[in-house]
Amino acid sequence: xxxxxxxxxxxxxxxxxxxxxxxxxxxxxxxxxxxxxxxxxxxxxxxxxxxxxxxxxxxxxxxxxxxxxxxxxxxxxxxxxxxxxxxxxxxxxxxxxxxxxxxxxxxxxxxxxxx
Amino acid sequence: xxxxxxxxxxxxxxxxxxxxxxxxxxxxxxxxxxxxxxxxxxxxxxxxxxxxxxxxxxxxxxxxxxxxxxxxxxxxxxxxxxxxxxxxxxxxxxxxxxxxxxxxxxxxxxxxxxxxxxxxxxxxxxxxxxxxxxxxxxxxxxxxxxxxxxxxxxxxxxxxxxxxxxxxxxxxxxxxxxxxxxxxxxxxxxxxxxxxxxxxxxxxxxxxxxxxxxxxxxxxxxxxxxxxxxxxxxxxxxxxxxxxxxxxxxxxxxxxxxxxxxxxxxxxxxxxxxxxxxxxxxxxxxxxxxxxxxxxxxxxxxxxxxxxxxxxxxxxxxxxxxxxxxxxxxxxxxxxxxxxxxxxxxxxxxxxxxxxxxxxxxxxxxxxxxxxxxxxxxxxxxxxxxxxxxxxxxxxxxxxxxxxxxxxxxx
Numbered sequence: 004x005x006x007x008x009x010x011x012x013x014x015x016x017x018x019x020x021x022x023x024x025x026x027x028x029x030x031x032x033x034x035x036x037x038x039x040x041x042x043x044x045x046x047x048x049x050x051x052x053x054x055x056x057x058x059x060x061x062x063x064x065x066x067x068x069x070x071x072x073x074x075x076x077x078x079x080x081x082x083x084x085x086x087x088x089x090x091x092x093x094x095x096x097x098x099x100x101x102x103x104x105x106x107x108x109x110x111x112x113x114x115x116x117x118x
Numbered sequence: 119x120x121x122x123x124x125x126x127x128x129x130x131x132x133x134x135x136x137x138x139x140x141x142x143x144x145x146x147x148x149x150x151x152x153x154x155x156x157x158x159x160x161x162x163x164x165x166x167x168x169x170x171x172x173x174x175x176x177x178x179x180x181x182x183x184x185x186x187x188x189x190x191x192x193x194x195x196x197x198x199x200x201x202x203x204x205x206x207x208x209x210x211x212x213x214x215x216x217x218x219x220x221x222x223x224x225x226x227x228x229x230x231x232x233x234x235x236x237x238x239x240x241x242x243x244x245x246x247x248x249x250x251x252x253x254x255x256x257x258x259x260x261x262x263x264x265x266x267x268x269x270x271x272x273x274x275x276x277x278x279x280x281x282x283x284x285x286x287x288x289x290x291x292x293x294x295x296x297x298x299x300x301x302x303x304x305x306x307x308x309x310x311x312x313x314x315x316x317x318x319x320x321x322x323x324x325x326x327x328x329x330x331x332x333x334x335x336x337x338x339x340x341x342x343x344x345x346x347x348x349x350x351x352x353x354x355x356x357x358x359x360x361x362x363x364x365x366x367x368x369x370x371x372x373x374x375x376x377x378x379x380x381x382x383x384x385x386x387x388x389x390x391x392x393x394x395x396x397x398x399x400x401x402x403x404x405x406x407x408x409x410x411x412x413x414x415x416x417x418x419x420x421x422x423x424x425x426x427x428x429x430x431x432x433x434x435x436x437x438x439x440x441x442x443x444x445x446x447x448x449x450x451x452x453x454x455x456x457x458x459x460x461x462x463x464x465x466x467x468x469x470x471x472x473x474x475x476x477x478x479x480x481x482x483x484x485x486x487x488x489x490x491x492x493x494x495x496x497x498x499x500x501x502x503x504x505x506x507x508x509x510x511x512x513x514x515x516x517x518x519x520x521x522x523x524x525x526x527x528x529x
């Protein structure tokens with residue numbers, strides 16, 4: 004099964020991080036990507052710009068409504084995602100738990116609706 | 119009068135429902151289909167057993183009937199997905215018939231328990247699924263037991279099964295590195311079931327009371343399937359000790375009877391003896407845990423000599439607090455100390471206790487204080503504490519009990 008792992012983090016914490024902290028985090032993500040690619044579960048993933056650059060699109064009665072900002076105003080924001088192919092939810096949860104952001108933010112695991 | 123056959127079907131339902139559903143879930147991957155086919159199998163038993171006689175192995179008979187029903191249903195359903203499932207199902211062949219020696223294969227019920235209690239499901243959903251698929255309670259009964267509208271409970275079950283399907287929650291016994299944590303989740307569900315049933319007063323709905331029996335029955339199954347799991351045994355011992363005293367806990371007027379005033383002849387000695395055996399078996403595995411400690415405390419309260427070793431109880435609560443620090447455990451520790459070292463010592467602990475804020479609305483805190491103050495002869499302070507407890511108490515039974523205590527210190 005394929006799963007989308009949505010990485011939610013505290014943006015304020017990321018914006019105030021020092022250069023060393025930023026570099027350490029980049030290295031941790033590179034390590035995670037390498038490990039999971041070798042294991043064969045990783046299908047893709049990207050880091051995203053901050054939620055202040057987000058636009059939310061909704062269509063209501065045929066009308067396209069765009070609003071500035073992400074879909075939910077919470078402390079944690081979507082920071083990136085991975086697409087993984089795992090045996091079942093238990094494996095997806097295990098992979099998600101290894102994402103560095105799981106430690107100070109949260110990872111939402113969403114099964115992909117295969118067409 | 120119910121006939122022998124009806125009694126046999128009822129007994130088979132208790133013993134085999136979970137097993138039939140679990141096997142069908144494994145074979146078809148379809149929870150609704152599994153439940154419906156299990157239901158059909160029991161209905162067929164009621165029709166056929168009077169004429170054909172009660173089969174030698176009712177469980178195997180019921181599983182076979184349910185399987186054939188599932189194949190029929192999948193054939194009739196012409197959709198592509200169903201067709202694929204049918205093929206996969208048929209390909210399993212007859213080697214999946216229940217073998218003569220059941221111990222040789224892992225029991226599907228264990229998979230079912232872990233799947234029902236998967237942490238990706240809400241706790242409420244875990245509880246409802248466990249009762250529906252493992253205990254065979256109907257949606258109506260579960261809704262009544264949890265005092266929610268039937269439509270709400272039906273929706274909860276539908277959502278849970280949908281999430282299992284869409285999110286790919288596996289039908290497996292978790293691997294070793296997850297087993298401890300996941301077993302805790304299963305035990306937490308069973309313990310909640312027990313408490314829900316236990317806290318229902320004597321006059322309350324029988325469906326609610328039956329939750330205690332279901333919790334004990336399911337934990338017995340778990341202990342059989344996981345004989346090396348000390349906490350499953352610890353929980354079983356704990357539930358047996360509490361259940362043994364249930365008849366003595368409330369008097370004819372429906373009033374609470376405190377432990378020291380309970381009529382011991384009403385205690386169920388067989389349950390107490392079984393509880394002790396479970397606790398000893400758990401201790402031999404040498405991996406202590408919170409349920410084992412709580413069971414050891416409960417064992418002190420049903421001691422043969424009729425007196426409770428309060429110093430031991432206090433030590434056990436201190437041990438429990440080191441494992442699971444909580445406000446309620448701290449309060450119980452203070453009460454035990456007040457019994458072993460005197461009310462002064464207990465009162466000092468209560469007043470220095472952490473979690474005061476958390477316990478602000480907990481009626482047993484002022485109730486415990488009141489009792490210690492009464493024993494110290496500080497009657498007006500005791501009365502104030504009992505009044506405060508009375509205000510916070512949640513049930514009539516508890517309020518009547520506190521009114522009696524208040525009367526003792528104001529009379």
